[in-house]
Amino acid sequence: MGQRKRYLFVCVNRRPPGTPKGSCATRGAEALHAALKAEVAARGLAKTEVRACTSSCLDVCWAGPVVHVSPDGTFYGRVQLADVPEICDALQKGTEVERLKLGPGEFDAETAGPQLPELPPEG
Ligand code: FES
Structure with a gap:
């Protein structure tokens, strides 16, 4: 398969539950x-348009889950499963999901917005 137009880097870094800055996983x-990944494939975008990859920490842990869109340079933060269709809609249109974009203040834990709660451990 050839190079896609965009790559989604989804941070899946995991720290122990309760770590102050948290982690995306x-x-x-x-x-x-x-x-x-499933939605991109279902829309027929996986082979040419978009590849959804995992990533290690992107240094915006407090705003996790974080998705970086390359080569656009966009960072989405506090991304939920319910946001997946809107993100894929935007990828297809060549736009961005403004409400999820992290602004400059979000890259510093001191000025970032509130963290999402951690999910209960599986099992
Ligand atoms: S753990 Fe995801 S950005 Fe750091």
């Missing part, structure tokens, strides 16, 4: 990556 990032 404890807020559902693994399921989010699976859902994005």
